[in-house]
Amino acid sequence: MLRDELVGLSDYAWQRLIDRLGGLTDEEYLWEPVPDCWTVRPGPDVTWTWDFAWPEPQPQPITTIAWRLTHITVGTVGRSMDDRFRPWIGLAPRSDRPHRDVPSTAELALEVVKATMTERHEDLMEVTDAHLWAKIGPVGGPYADSTRVAWVLHVIDEVIHHGAEIALLRDLYLRAGELNSQ
DSSP, rough: HHHHHHHHHHHHHHHHHHHHTTTTTTTHOOOOSSSOOOOEEESSSEEEEEOSSSSSSSOOOOOHHHHHHHHHOSSTSSOOOHHHHHHHOOOOOOOOOOOOOOOOOOHHHHHHHHHHHHHHHHHHHOOOOOHHHBOOOGGGGGGTTSSSHHHHHHHHHHHHHHHHHHHHHHHHHHHHHHTTTT
C-alpha cells in the first residue's frame, strides 16, 4: 500500500534526524555560523519567536539548527504544523494536540521533534491510498490541484533536506574551533 510506504519513509526520516540530534547542546542549537543568521530568540512576551519573512529575502539567510527544527515542527508564524498538515491530507485538526511554541532549548526541541514524528505517523495511519491520491482541494490554496500524496512527500522532503543541513551544521560546529585556529 502507498500509505504504508509513506509511513515507512516518514518514520525513517524522522528517526534518522532524532538519532543525529543525540547530544545536541543549547550552545550548538543556537550557534550562528555566520553573521545575520535567522534563528530563534526570546519574543516580546515569555514565548520565543523565530525569524521569518514571506516572501523570503534574496539571497535566503543562513539559518541555525534551532530555526530549521522550528521550521519542520512548529510551523509557520501563527499556525501550527498540525493546523496545516492534517487538513491538507483531508483530516480534521485534532483538538487533543497541544499548540507548540518555538523551543528555546535543545532538550525542548528534541521533545518537539519526537512528538511531531509520532503525530505524522498517526496522521498517515488514518488515511487510505485512495484518500492520498485525491486532490488537496481549496484548503491548499494555490496547491489545491496537487494530490495529497504530493503534500506528504513534500513534508518528508523537508525533514530529509533540513535534517541533512542540520547534520552538516553539527559537523561544522564540532570543527569550528579547528577552523578558527588555522
